[in-house]
Amino acid sequence: MVFEILSSSDLDNYYCLNEFPGAKNESIDPGKYDFLTDPQIISSLVQYQGKELTRVTFDIPTIHCSSCIWLLERLHKLNTGIISSTVNFPKKQIMVSFDTAKYSLKELVILLASIGYKPDLNLSHISGTKKEKSKSLLTIQLGVAGFCFGNIMLFSFPEYLSLGIPLAPEYSMMFSYLNIGLSLPIVFFSAKDYFISAFKSLHSKSLSIDVPIALGASVLFIRSVIDIIFYNQAGYLDSLAGLIFFLLIGKWFQNKTYQSISFDRDYKSYFPISVSVKRGKTVTNISLSNLKIGDTLLIRNNELIPADSILQSDNALIDFSFVTGEAEPIQKNKGDLIYAGGKLHGTHISVKTIKDVSQSYLTQLWNEVSPKHKIDKNISHITNTVSRYFTPTILAISLIAAIAWWFIDKTQVINVFTTILIIACPCALALTVPFTYGNALRILGKKRIYLKHANVVEAISKIDTIVFDKTGTLMINDIKSIVYAGDSLSEKEKAMVHQLTQNSIHPQSIAISRNTPTQKSLKVDLFEETIGMGIKGNISGNSIKIGSTAFLNANNVSAIDNNINGTWLCINNEVKGQFIVKRNLRKGLKNMFRRLKNKYHLHLLSGDNDTQKDDFDGLIRPENLVFNQSPSDKLDYVSSLKNLQKNVLMVGDGLNDAGALLESQVGMAVTDETNQFSPACDVIIEGDKLKSLPNILAFCKRQKWIVYAGFVISIAYNIIGLSFALQGLLSPIIAAILMPLSSITVVLACIFLSQVTAHKYRF
C-alpha cells in the first residue's frame, strides 16, 4: 500500500536508495485521529497557524535511515497542500508547513501514519513545551570568547617577543587599549554566568568552585585595567581571556546531550491526547484535559485507560504490566475499579471515570515525588568539596603574604596580593571534572548506555546499594520455554497436542509443538484457529482445544484455579492443564549478580508474586527479596534505604518503578528500544547491556580517581605559580604561560586516563 502511494507520486526511487527502507506498517483507523479536528487541540499542537500557512513539528520515532529523510522531505509531492517539510534526524523530528485552506492536520497525520511514520502524539505535547535555550547561549558565549581570546593573544604577542626590549610606547599603548576593549565582551557577556553563580553561592553561604573563579577573574580584570591606564603596563588580559575561553570549552564539552532520548518523561508522555467519550448516544473525541469525573469512555483494543474508572462492560482483560509490574493481564468484571494506565486487551469496553487524570492513583504517585535532591547538572560535589578548602587557603596565603611584604617592601603589597589571587584562579581544577566526566559520558554513550548529563557519573561512583525491579527489568518473557502444568498426559494425548499445534503458526503453538516431541503421526480433522483465542480440532474421534478459558467453554474451568488467564488444554471438554510461558532471567544476569553481590547491597522489588523466588537463590539475600510491591511500596522501600544513609541505584523499567526511580540517588531505566517510552530517570540502558553493570559501576568509580589525579596536577601547577607570585615576580608572560599549560596538561591527562580505564573495563 505504501508502494502505491509512493509510485503514484513518482517517488518510487525510495526503494532504490536503501535495501530495507521504511518501517513495518500497521493498519490505521482514521477514526482514531478525529481529535485532530478539535480547534483547541490543533492550536496546542501547531507552532504557527495563519490563514495561509500552518507550521507543525512532530516527533517521529520511526525515523531511522537516510531513506526516511529523503521521503519525508518530499511530502509536498504526495499532496499539493503540503508546502515543505524538513527533517531533523538527530532529534527524530519533522517540521511541516502546509496550506491551511487546502489541507488539515488530521489529513497530514493520517498521511504520515499511512506511509509508516506515525507521529508520536501524547498528552505531553499539548501541556507545555520544553525549550532548551541555555545550550545555544553557551555556544555564542564560547564563540565570542574565542574571538576575543584570539585577538587579545595577537596584540599581546609583541610584548612576549620583545624579550625585555620595550616597544615603542605608542604601539604598546594602542595594543593595551585594544585589549581592554576586547576583554569587555568576555567579562560582561561570556563570563557572566560565573559571576552570577558565585554570587548565588555566597548568598547561600557556600563556597562553590565558581567563587574563586569569579574572584580571580575580577581581580585579573581590575588589576589589568589599572595597570594599563595608570602605569602603562601590559596587564594580564591575555590570561583572563584564556581562562574564560578554556572554562567555557569545559562547560561545552560537559554539556553533551542525546537529542533523540528523553530523560524527563512523565505520565503525560504515556497517555494519549484524546479519548472517546459517550454522551447520550453519540461518541465524541475530547481532549484528555477536558475529561470530567463521571464521563463514560469508550476504550478500544490496545488503548489506555486514562483515569481511574469503573468498568461498565461485562468483563475486560487489562494489561497492567507497565503500571504494576504484574506480568499477566488481569480479568476485571463489571463494577470493578480499573486504575489508570492499564491497557485493554480484546474487544472494546466502556468505563466511567471516578477521578481526574492528574488525581488518579498512578499520576498522583508521580506528582508526590518532587525530584528536588536530584543530581544537579551544573554542580559537582567533588569540585565543590575541594573548593571549600581551596578558597579559604588561597585567601589566607594572600593575606599572610601581603602582611609579610608590608615589612619588606610596602610598594609591593598590592602587587603580591593580587598576583596570588590571579595565579590561584582554579582554571585547571575547574576543568578536571567536566573533561573527565564528559569523556566518560561519551564513552558510555558509544556503548548505548545513555547518561542524562556528565555529573551522573559522579553520582554513580558513590553507589553502594542496588535495587532491582523484576518484571521487564531482570526477567523477560521467553516464549520458547513454555511448560505444561496439570494432569499428566498419556503418550497419545501428547501426540495429539503436538499434531494440533503443528497446524498453527502462533508463536505459542510453535513452542508447544517443539516441547512435546512425538513419534506418532496423527491426522487432524476440522482444524480451526480463532485469532487471539485458541485452536481446536478433532483427532481420531477426540475433540481437542487449546486456548483461553473463554475459548474452551468447558465446565470445570473455574473449578481448577482462580487464575483463569493463560493458555489451557482441554480434551473432550475436560480441562487437563495449563501451558505456562516461563519468564527467564536475561542472559548473563546470574553472572552479573555473582559479581555484584560482594561489593554492593542488592535488593529485589517485584510487583509480582513470589513464584520465581528460587531463581534468585544464592544471588540476592532472601531478606532482600520483596514481592507483591505496589508502586508506592517501592517508593517507600527506596526512601527507607536512603534514610539508612545508603546511596541507592534503582534499576527499573516501567511506570510502576517511576516513583522509586525518582526517589533513588540514581535511577536507571532498562529498555529494549531506546526510543520507546521509559520513565523519568538519569540513565537509560539497553536490556542486553545490563549484564555489564558491574563494569559500568567500576568504570564510574575509577573516574573519581582520575578526577583526584587531575586535582593533584592542577594544585602542583598552582604551587609553582604561587612560588613566583609570593616573590613578587609573576610577570604577565609567566601567568600567560602557566594558565593554559596547566589547563591543557590536566585536560589531556584526564582524557587519556579515562580512555585507558574504558579499555580495561569493556562493556
Add this chain to the structure above:
Amino acid sequence: MSAIIVMIAVSIAIALVFLIAFLWASFNGQYEDDYTPSIRMLWDDKRKDHK
C-alpha cells in the same frame, strides 16, 4: 608606523566579519542539526538508471 595601524584595523574588521557570520549561523539554528543536511545534499531528484 601608520601601515601597522591600518593592518590592525583590517585584521580586526576581518575577525569581526567571521564573528558576525558565526553569530548569524547560531541564531539561525545551523548548529541545531549537524547531521541531516549532510544527507540531504546527496539526493538527486530522479535517478535515471532504474534497476
